[in-house]
Amino acid sequence: MWKPVNKEKYYLLNEINDLFRNMVSAKSNRGIFNHRRFIARIRAGNAQFNNDEHHDSHEFISWLIDEIHMNIYEDFKYFIRKKLQSKEYIKEQTKFFETSQKYSKIETDYTKMSVEELDQQIQLKIMPHFKTWVQLLFEG
Secondary structure: OOOOOOOOOOOHHHHHHHHHHHHHOOOOOOOOOOOHHHHHHHHHHOHHHOOOOOOOHHHHHHHHHHHHHHHHHHHHHHHHHHHHHOHHHHHHHHHHHHHOOOOOOOOOOHHHOOHHHHHHHHHHHOHHHOOOHHHHHHOO
């Protein structure tokens, strides 16, 4: 099961998990579960679905897959930011470069960067190499 690193943000993926958990844990095969939270989260996440108009299922599935991808992407980015700013990471890097003859020390100290600078570095250097399972599954 996917558990977000960023506990401050409640992702749509959490809502899907709660919905399926309620469906599976229903006492009978005709169990009743409250879907209103899930619907409210969908309406809050996309203005296109914040009305009573008819929408094609492929529009919804396309949006849902994209939203799941973005949830994982944002959470991984958050994880990387926290990791680069942690004291443990600095210790690991220092130890690695002290024991390695092959690599010269990287002068970038991520702990002294602003959040905006760090996000820019993550976006440029790390995220282009990261693929979510959604991308791997649907992009081939």
